[in-house]
Amino acid sequence: MRKKIVLWAGFLFLFCCVYLYVYADTLLISGSKVPLIQGAVISDAQVPAASARIKAYSVERPLKEVIDFYQEYLRQNGFLVIGGQGAEGFNAAVKKDKTMFTLRIFSERDTRTIIEFIW
């Protein structure tokens, strides 16, 4: 019995570590939790907009890695997507059920990647 408890505790610990690595945090948009890639911190370059809410994060990861992460998230969760990858990065409006937002991912001064959520 004790062995089982230790095994379960170990499994839970490993699961939490993996989960926290991939989804360090989430952003709540219209009731849906959207994952933030590990290492993302809120950006000081927030742009105000009257008609929309905007949250921007920066992360010290390559642009391609961040785009791949979010494209996989959108694909796995069955989001409808308008737009996508272009010369300057990723820029798409996405929708699943009642959750709609625009996701912009671009490189800033080639040193960090910015992730913008607009809803």
Place this chain on the structure above:
Amino acid sequence: MYNPATGRNEFILINSATEESIGKNVIPGFLKEHPLSEDNDLQLRVVRIGNKVVSASDRHDIQYKFGVLEDKELNAVTLPGGFIYINSGLATLLNDDELAFVLAHETGHVAARHIAKKLQSGMAYQLLLGIAFASLGDEASAGSQQIVQGADTVYNLVSLSYSRKDEYEADRLAVRYAGRSGFDPYASISALEKIKQNEGPQWKVLGYFRTHPYVDERIDSLKKNIPVIIER
């Protein structure tokens, strides 16, 4: 994002694909209210001149669509996503160079993203996204009352007059695009004067100048700036 038409870094919430999707979803309702002209020669003339002007524009990430509406009022309107319509009354009044200026002016509004800016400042962002997704097979939003009302708001917003700054900017771009595509840039002045003359005493509140105001200042500015613009 750097906008080559305006030469400025701008924060546009609506990306080009979303703008096109909004346009595609509001066009059927718009054309129901404002039917296309059945004059095929006039349609072809507008499309031919429009496409020529567009080839000289600064924005190529959307597909421009030109059309003539059956309406005697002297006016032109641009809907999101590069849908540019000119009324038959205005298209028949102008010669090719003047028509090129009017179409290039509307193209300038698209290239400078004035339409997208009008939408994002005048409508809730969630409603705009709802309209963009309305035809993507999502039963929760397609055809809902909210979308119909949203489309009405889009028409109303694009029918509001442009700001003085936007009008000057669209004129500057129009002169550049018309000149680059082989039309006479000075026809911009005769086009505006011809429209003003044909509108009669009520010209400020009718048709073209209701949505494209500040005409006298624009004519003065064109007279002064055309040589500078075409030299660049």
